[in-house]
Amino acid sequence: RSPARVRALKAALRSGLESLIMASAEHGAEQVIARWRDHPAGRQVLAGTDADLAHVSPELSRRVTRAVSSWQDHVQELIRTEGVTKRSVAKLVSFDTEAVSLVLMIGLLGYGTSDVAVEGGNSAVPQRLLKALFGAESLRGMGAKARADLRSRIGMLFDEEAIRFGQVLDSAGIPDETVPVQLYQATYNLEVAR
Numbered sequence: 001r002s003p004a005r006v007r008a009l010k011a012a013l014r015s016g017l018e019s020l021i022m023a024s025a026e027h028g029a030e031q032v033i034a035r036w037r038d039h040p041a042g043r044q045v046l047a048g049t050d051a052d053l054a055h056v057s058p059e060l061s062r063r064v065t066r067a068v069s070s071w072q073d074h075v076q077e078l079i080r081t082e083g084v085t086k087r088s089v090a091k092l093v094s095f096d097t098e099a100v101s102l103v104l105m106i107g108l109l110g111y112g113t114s115d116v117a118v119e120g121g122n123s124a125v126p127q128r129l130l131k132a133l134f135g136a137e138s139l140r141g142m143g144a145k146a147r148a149d150l151r152s153r154i155g156m157l158f159d160e161e162a163i164r165f166g167q168v169l170d171s172a173g174i175p176d177e178t179v180p181v182q183l184y185q186a187t188y189n190l191e192v193a194r
Helices: 004-038 040-047 060-082 097-109 125-134 136-171 179-193
Strands: none
Touching (some): 004 040, 004 060, 004 097, 004 136, 060 097, 060 136, 097 136
């Protein structure tokens, strides 16, 4: 069982990430509705629906909680399976994978780079600690996998959320964005057949 501080940090990290995702989804929904209201066709689409599209769907919060929790478990599993410590460190230190995975998450979420920053002498404390434990290459690999997994999970959440907007457009009779391509292909096929 994890110490209370580790559990509290994990919960705080989860809560902060969930809030960020929910705020981004809410902002996205508001932006779509604002743009639709600025266009006559968009206003017409909105007038013909009862759906509350200006806000996130009611079940998104539950899905976000599950996704973030699963991501945290994934990062912990990465530390457990791929986080082979340097031999020199392994002889001296044993560590709690949950605590180290939290340090990795803080490092990933705290910086805007696409990789965990491991170069340079002025790296932040989380990166220096992780680099000392795992080495730069291993840390880069785990960081890239954890970041890609988080992006994928958030992308799926937003894709699921966008379905509501597509359904409203479908019910309004607005053609799918692949229709022009299909029309072009049909025209091309007719020309070839002549």
